[in-house]
Amino acid sequence: MMTKSDLLYALLSVMIAFIIASITLVAMQRQMIYHPRRYPDHIELPKTIKTINYTVNKKHQTAFFVSKAHQPTTLWIFLNGNAALALQWLPLLNAIDTSQCGFLLIDYPGYGFNQGSPNQQSIRESVQNAVHEMKTRYPSITAVNTIGQSLGAAVAVDTASDLRPSSLILISPFTSLYDMASIAVGQWWSQLLSPFLWDSFHTQDTLPVLRAKLPDLRVMIIHGTKDRVVPFSMGKSLAQENDWISFVSIIGMGHDMDDSATQLVRSQIENQCKE
Numbered sequence: 142m143m144t145k146s147d148l149l150y151a152l153l154s155v156m157i158a159f160i161i162a163s164i165t166l167v168a169m170q171r172q173m174i175y176h177p178r179r180y181p182d183h184i185e186l187p188k189t190i191k192t193i194n195y196t197v198n199k200k201h202q203t204a205f206f207v208s209k210a211h212q213p214t215t216l217w218i219f220l221n222g223n224a225a226l227a228l229q230w231l232p233l234l235n236a237i238d239t240s241q242c243g244f245l246l247i248d249y250p251g252y253g254f255n256q257g258s259p260n261q262q263s264i265r266e267s268v269q270n271a272v273h274e275m276k277t278r279y280p281s282i283t284a285v286n287t288i289g290q291s292l293g294a295a296v297a298v299d300t301a302s303d304l305r306p307s308s309l310i311l312i313s314p315f316t317s318l319y320d321m322a323s324i325a326v327g328q329w330w331s332q333l334l335s336p337f338l339w340d341s342f343h344t345q346d347t348l349p350v351l352r353a354k355l356p357d358l359r360v361m362i363i364h365g366t367k368d369r370v371v372p373f374s375m376g377k378s379l380a381q382e383n384d385w386i387s388f389v390s391i392i393g394m395g396h397d398m399d400d401s402a403t404q405l406v407r408s409q410i411e412n413q414c415k416e
Contacts, residue, residue, distance in 0.1 A: 175259040176224040177251040187231075195274040197250055197267045200257035204271045205246040207234050212281035213243030215414060218272065218304070220293030221246075222313070222396075226253055237407055239414040243279065247271050249296075261299065261340035268300045286413060288406065291315070291371055291396065295342035301351050301358070308359040308413060310406060313396055314379060315371045316345040324372070348383050361387040361409065363402050365394025 186192070186205075193204040205227055219230045227246035234244050249264045250257030257263055276282050285306045289297035294314035301309060315321050318341055351358055360383075364376030373390070380388030391402050398406070 175249075175251070177249070177259060178224055178226055178253075180226065180228070180253050193245070193271060193274055193278075195270045197257055197263055197270055200250060201255070202248075202250065202257075202267055202271070203254040204248065204274075206243060206275070207231075207246070208243035209240040210243060212279060213241065214281055215242045215284045215286065216272070216275060216279075216282045217242055217244045217410060218268065218285065218287040218297075218306075219244060219246045220268070220287065220289035220296045221248070222291030222293050225290070225293075228253075233403055233407065236403075237410055239411050242410070242414040243275075243282070245271060245275055261342060264296055265300055265303075268296060269303055272304055286310075286410075288312070288410075289314075290398070292342075295344050298344045298347050298351065299342060301347075302354060305355060306358065309361070310409060311360065311362045311376075311379075312398060312402065312406070313364055313368055313371045314344055314362060314376050315342075316375045316379060318342045320345075320375065321371070345379060345382070348379065348386070352383065352385060359387075360385070361389065363389045363391060363398075363405060365391045365396065365399070365402070367393055368396045370396040 189207055191206040193206050195202050195204070219227065221227055221229060227248045230244075230246050237244075247268055248255050249259045250267055251259045255267075272285065285304050286308045287297040287301065287304065287306045288310040289295070290312040291314070294311035295318075297306075297309050297311060298314075348360070362376050362380050364371075364373050366373050368376075377388065377390070380386045389405060391399065393399075394402060
């Protein structure tokens with residue numbers, strides 16, 4: 142039979158375990174969110190790629206620029222998903238037929254060749270600084286568009302207020318990091334620890350604000366019905382709550398782009414580059 146002291150000891154043990162688990166989740170949240178990958182030390186880049194060097198908080202960053210035009214007027218910014226690298230967009234770029242646009246591939250701090258650590262603020266500054274460097278080098282750039290996948294879709298929305306793009310293509314976007322955390326650790330834990338969530342990426346809340354600030358902004362959401370990383374319902378709800386957004390569901394597509402999504406993105410870019 143459990144005595145009063147045994148009960149108190151059991152309760153104390155549960156409380157200590159709960160506190161330790163909570164502290165661990167808070168302290169390790171960015172390691173759980175971001176999964177940086179690196180390029181090999183000796184990687185040979187195609188001659189068509191130019192490296193764009195800049196800094197974020199005095200940390201060296203390297204982005205990549207591809208363009209058939211010497212002085213492009215439109216810049217497309219490519220933002221990859223978590224655990225992905227910017228150069229993974231190259232097969233898509235190689236298939237795009239346009240000579241009017243330039244393409245900027247950005248790795249986040251801590252990813253690729255980049256120094257520093259990824260978080261919402263450093264990623265935002267990285268994108269902003271990379272685009273600033275591009276406009277300094279290529280004053281011909283008068284329009285910006287952004288395409289992002291998963292985490293990259295959140296970054297695209299997060300930076301849109303500053304970059305003022307003409308269009309966004311969001312592939313497999315999530316509604317917020319809080320909602321993703323609810324899937325990972327459960328609704329109860331997420332609610333309890335929400336005041337301690339350092340990065341938010343509130344795409345759901347930001348899109349209506351962008352609509353008010355940039356009324357001519359065009360947004361397309363592409364989401365696969367078999368996405369097991371970011372639920373299809375998230376992309377669908379973002380479009381349903383914002384009837385000005387074009388929504389394309391890809392039947393049977395998972396989290397990564399399939400041929401149908403790739404062809405759709407390619408045609409969207411080519412058409413907009415002709416405008």
